[in-house]
Amino acid sequence: MTVTTIDLDPELLDTAKELTGARTDRDVVTRALQTLIATRQQPAAVERVIARQFSDG
Template sequence: MPITSIDIDQEELRQAKQLTGAKSNRETVDLALRTLIAVRRQPSAVERIIGRDFEPDQIDAPTITPTAAPA
């Protein structure tokens, strides 16, 4: 993987690291990039779901109630 050198605001990096619980700067930046990509792709995924034709048996699928986790 090629190495890319960029200037990053250290205070923003510190805050992002703290908020995510990432252990390294690299992990923080990787998570930020993956999150940005997911957020930007989300609207098109929703549009694909909305535009899909469902069969009647898919619309009225049975509801599954989750069981409580053991304490």
């Protein structure tokens, strides 16, 4: 795991903790990154499903 120091807006961090139920700063940042990745990958996954050809048998 990489240790990174970043400045975060404390009000945004507190709001994110309340909305997600995260207990720590690390948890809320991890959840935010996971959400960003899932949101960005979702359209690609949908396109792969649409592109599939299904057969009847």
